[in-house]
């Protein structure tokens with residue numbers, strides 16, 4: 001590492017590792033020993049930015065340095081890591097519903113907070129009552145859709161995912177109300193999030209989703225036909241049915 005190159009900030013380093021599920025970003029490698037690499041070289045960009053960083057194992061890092069894996073391929077592999085990427089759906093057919101629910105949740109939370117900012121801007125610019133009502137309705141619609149998406153996400157996922165999604169929901173309620181200059185609804189008053197750092201909360205949720213995606217596939221349990229305990233008493237023909 002060049003002497004004048006600052007270390008990657010801890011939070012950014014964590015985000016990059018979480019993005020890759022703490023495994024090498026090269027599909028079919030997925031080694032759990034990691035270094036963080038710059039996709040466009042540090043010498044050119046002289047900045048640590050999430051979009052330009054990728055988690056690799058030392059072997060794949062060497063292959064990348066030598067050009068055996070070129071930059072275009074690396075950008076492609078980085079793109080595959082995003083739970084927004086269609087690859088994520090294709091690579092995890094067992095979790096399509098969970099990933100789709102996550103994507104929906106993310107889109108509607110973003111829409112909601114955008115609408116809250118638009119409402120605040122309209123108010124500051126002294127927009128007419130009609131315009132105010134229209135923007136206010138937009139925030140309500142987006143909030144409702146985000147809330148439905150959260151329920152759907154909770155239905156498709158184990159408790160840690162649902163819990164992380166709740167944190168985002170609560171942070172969004174508090175953020176939207178603060179932005180719009182409105183009181184926080186009574187049912188959310190005792191749910192003030194520990195942090196209003198939404199990128200960190202999304203990173204937590206993505207971490208939990210990666211845990212689900214990377215969990216070993218559950219053993220398929222053969223339910224029918226059951227092998228009865230008296231199978232040894234059956235004749236050969238009957239026994240075949242339970243083989």
Ligand SMILES: [Zn+2]
Nearest residue numbers: 024029057060
């Ligand atoms: Zn690797």
